Amino acid sequence: MNIVLLSAYELGRQPFGLASPAAWLRKGGHTVTSLDLSRQPLDEAAVREAALVAVYLPMHTATRLASELVPTLGRLNPRAHLCCYGLYAPTNAEFLRTLGVSTILGGEFEEGLALLADRLRRNGGESGNGIGASSVPQSEPLISLARQKFIPPDRQGLAPLARYAHVVLPSGEHRVAGYTEASRGCKHLCRHCPIVSVYKGVFRVVDREVVLADVRQQVAAGAEHLTFGDPDFFNGIGHAMAVVEALHREFPRLSYDVTIKIEHLLKHKRHLASLRDTGCLFVTSAVESVDDEVLRRLEKGHTRADFLEATRMFRELDLVLHATFVPFTPWTTLDGYVELLRVLRENDLVENVAPIQLAIRLLIPRGSRLLELDEIRHLVGPFDPSALVYPWRNPDPRVDTLGAEVEQIVSSGEKHKLPRRTIFARIAKAAHQAAGVEMEFAARPVLVSRAAIPYLNEPWYC
Numbered sequence: 001m002n003i004v005l006l007s008a009y010e011l012g013r014q015p016f017g018l019a020s021p022a023a024w025l026r027k028g029g030h031t032v033t034s035l036d037l038s039r040q041p042l043d044e045a046a047v048r049e050a051a052l053v054a055v056y057l058p059m060h061t062a063t064r065l066a067s068e069l070v071p072t073l074g075r076l077n078p079r080a081h082l083c084c085y086g087l088y089a090p091t092n093a094e095f096l097r098t099l100g101v102s103t104i105l106g107g108e109f110e111e112g113l114a115l116l117a118d119r120l121r122r123n124g125g126e127s128g129n130g131i132g133a134s135s136v137p138q139s140e141p142l143i144s145l146a147r148q149k150f151i152p153p154d155r156q157g158l159a160p161l162a163r164y165a166h167v168v169l170p171s172g173e174h175r176v177a178g179y180t181e182a183s184r185g186c187k188h189l190c191r192h193c194p195i196v197s198v199y200k201g202v203f204r205v206v207d208r209e210v211v212l213a214d215v216r217q218q219v220a221a222g223a224e225h226l227t228f229g230d231p232d233f234f235n236g237i238g239h240a241m242a243v244v245e246a247l248h249r250e251f252p253r254l255s256y257d258v259t260i261k262i263e264h265l266l267k268h269k270r271h272l273a274s275l276r277d278t279g280c281l282f283v284t285s286a287v288e289s290v291d292d293e294v295l296r297r298l299e300k301g302h303t304r305a306d307f308l309e310a311t312r313m314f315r316e317l318d319l320v321l322h323a324t325f326v327p328f329t330p331w332t333t334l335d336g337y338v339e340l341l342r343v344l345r346e347n348d349l350v351e352n353v354a355p356i357q358l359a360i361r362l363l364i365p366r367g368s369r370l371l372e373l374d375e376i377r378h379l380v381g382p383f384d385p386s387a388l389v390y391p392w393r394n395p396d397p398r399v400d401t402l403g404a405e406v407e408q409i410v411s412s413g414e415k416h417k418l419p420r421r422t423i424f425a426r427i428a429k430a431a432h433q434a435a436g437v438e439m440e441f442a443a444r445p446v447l448v449s450r451a452a453i454p455y456l457n458e459p460w461y462c
Contacts, residue, residue: 001030001031001051001052001117001120001121001124002030002031002033002046002049002050002051002052003025003030003031003032003033003050003051003052003053003054003117004032004033004035004043004046004047004050004052004053004054005018005021005022005025005032005033005034005035005054005056006018006035006036006037006042006053006054006055006056006066006069006073007035007036007037007038007055007056007058007062008037008038008055008056008062008065008066008069009037009038009059009061009062009065010036010038010056010058010059010062011059011165011458012038012164012165012456012457012458013164013165013177013179013227013229014036014155014158014159014161014164014178014179014218015036015056015058015158015179016153016179016180016181016214016229017056017058017085017086018034018035018036018056018158019034019153019154019155019158019214020110020150020153021054021085021109021110021113021114022034022153022154022155022156022157023151023152023153023154024110024111024113024114024151025113025114025117026154027114027151028114028117028118030117030121032154032157033046033050033157034155034156034157034158035157035158036158036159037065037069039158039159039163039164040158040159042069042072044076047073047076047077047080048076048077049077050077050080051079051080051081051120051121051124052080052081052083052116052117052120053073053077053080053081053082053083054082054083054084054085054113055069055070055073055082055083055084055085056085056086057084057085057086057087057088057089057092058086058087058088059087059088060088060194060363060365060388060389062086062088063088063089063092063388064387064388066084067095067096067099067388070082070084070096070099070100070101071099071100074099074100081102081103081116081120082099082100082101082102082103083101083102083103083104083105083113083116084096084101084103084104084105085104085105085106085109085112085113086105086106086109087106087194087195087198088194088365088388089104089105089106090104090105090106090107090142090143090197090198090367091106091194091197091198091365091366091367092365092366092388093142094366095385095388098385102138103116103138103140104138104142105140105141105142105144106142106143106144106198107143107144107145107146107185107198107199108144108145108146108147108148108184108204109144110148110150111144111146111148112140112141112144115139115140116140119139119140143198145185145199145202145204147204148204149207150206150207150210151210152210152213152214152217153180153214153217155217155218155221160221160222161176161177161178161218161221161222161223162176162222164176164177164179165177165456165457165458166456166457167224167225167255167257167281167454167455167456167457168452168454168455168456168457169454170452170453170454174457175224175225175255176222176223176224176225177223177224177225177226177227177456178215178218178219178221178223178225178226178227179218179226179227179229180211180214180215180218180226180227180228180229181206181211181228181229181230182205182206182208182211182228182230182233182239182240182243183203183204183205183206183230183231183233183235183236183239183240184199184203184204184206184230184231185198185199185202185203185204185231185235186199186201186203186231186232186235187201187202187203187232187235188201188232188261188263188301189201189299189369190286190298190299190300190301190369191297191298191299191368191369191370191372191373192288192298192326192362192363192364192368192369192370193231193369194365194367194368195231196369197365197366197367197368197369198367203231203232203235203236205236205239208239208242208243208246211243212243212246212247212250215247215251215254216250219251219254223254224253224254224255225254225255225256225257225281226247226254226255226256226257227256227257227456228256228257228258228259229259230258230259231259232259232260232261232264233258233259233260234260234261234264234265234267234268234271235264237264237268237271240258241271241274244256244274244275244278244279244280245274245278247278247279248277248278248279252279253279254279255279255280255281256278256279256280256281257280257281257282257283257284257322257456258275258280258283258284259283259284259285259286260283260284260285261285261286261300261301261302262285262287262300262301262302262306262307262310263300263301263302263306265283265285265310265313266302266306266309266310266313269313272313272314272317272319273317275319276317276318276319280319281320281454282319282320282321282322282453282454282455283314283319283320283321283322284322284323284324285310285321285322285323285324286300286324287302287307287323287324287325288300288324288325288326289304289325289326289327289329289340290304290307290339290340290343291304291331291336291339291340292304293331294329294331294332294336297331297373298326299369304343307323308343308347311347311349320352320453320454321352322352322353322354322455323349323352323353323357324353324354324357324360325340325353325357325358325360326360326361326362327340327357327358327359327360328359328360328361328362328394328399328400328403329361329362330362330375330376330379330392330394330395332394332399333396333399334396334398334399334402334431334434334435335435335437337399337402337431337435338431338432338435338437340358341358341424341427341428341431342440344424345424345428350420350421350424351420351421351452351453352453353420353424354420354455355409355410355413355414355420355423355424355427356410356414358406358410358424358427359403359406359407359409359410361403362392363389364376364380364389364390364392365388365389365390366383366388366390368390371390376392379392379393380392398434401434402430402431402434405430405434406427406430406431409423409426409427409430410423410427413426419452420452
């Protein structure tokens with residue numbers, strides 16, 4: 001049967017979420033066309049010939065892009081069975097079904113996709129034309145947390161790695177970056193995290209040999225660096241360290257980056273030197289706020305002091321910490337935003353924070369644990385299907401005005417390729433003016449002694 005797998009966007013990464021199910025489906029005898037529409041044009045002929053078209057939804061931005069794509073797919077091939085799968089599919093199931101999506105798969109989706117394809121083949125015959133497929137009710141679970149036996153991803157047909165995000169080193173050197181996953185889900189229940197509504201504290205590992213096999217094919221394709229997309233690389237510390245140690249033995253010149261909670265960085269600090277020694281260039285951590293009350297509401301599991309302690313540890317070990325934030329929340333004040341900038345400046349973290357992180361606004365999607373809070377339920381408006389969120393406004397309208405201004409500053413700064421510290425200075429000026437306070441640190445030099453730190457040229461956002 002002819003199958004098309006589509007990804008609209010995944011932060012400049014070659015999508016694991018296409019390559020992994022493609023391997024399962026090809027193993028089942030199906031013909032699969034994988035297309036990453038952030039790097040490749042839509043193959044309309046392949047869509048017209050497909051019995052099954054499945055769209056990968058790993059993040060909010062990808063889901064909004066897919067909402068524009070799905071009607072086009074239906075017009076190109078009204079007989080095809082439409083499926084959406086990935087983290088954001090089940091939480092937006094009701095909306096997706098209004099667009100004509102018949103099957104929705106969340107959690108561990110590879111097995112569900114393979115079962116769906118086999119079911120459609122049985123119902124539609126071997127011709128693979130998919131006639132009548134869209135009328136077949138879904139029998140696969142909306143969310144599966146089953147322990148799958150992973151197989152090596154099949155990246156055939158995707159755009160070359162060189163067309164994806166690169167790692168930029170302080171020397172100016174660019175490294176081609178690959179992407180893989182050693183685990184999915186998360187043990188933690190942070191209120192604002194979209195993973196929680198699907199995995200509910202469960203995490204699943206990808207077998208070490210499968211991870212290594214995936215890395216081997218990407219190195220052969222030109223990867224010089226690897227991003228591990230695990231929500232928290234230290235959820236399974238034994239598995240994680242075994243993977244990077246084996247990786248380093250086989251590819252001693254390959255660098256990598258991972259994402260780890262502040263809480264885990266402190267708990268497993270004895271392993272941080274091993275990360276450095278096995279080629280870890282930087283660790284990304286979702287700090288979110290330097291306001292302990294906001295961190296408590298989000299149930300992040302760390303405090304501002306914990307964040308600063310992690311920063312100190314990384315400096316001692318000569319490791320780089322990339323901090324991400326959600327600075328605009330219903331609890332943000334002008335003084336609080338100015339305080340965030342002060343903390344970053346005084347702790348020499350301006351270069352460690354991508355400018356977009358200073359503009360992020362809290363998203364409240366369906367299924368969010370934030371809706372467990374009375375104050376949030378009373379604050380939000382009706383669900384907005386076009387934005388796929390519950391809209392909210394800050395009690396102080398000046399904060400929302402500042403948020404819009406910061407977003408414009410970041411957009412303009414990145415368009416003109418301005419240094420991070422220059423964009424930071426412009427944000428700081430706007431924030432201090434909004435708060436009506438003097439910029440006490442305006443005349444002081446930036447403390448960072450290097451020109452830059454290693455970073456991916458498509459930074460994380462939701």
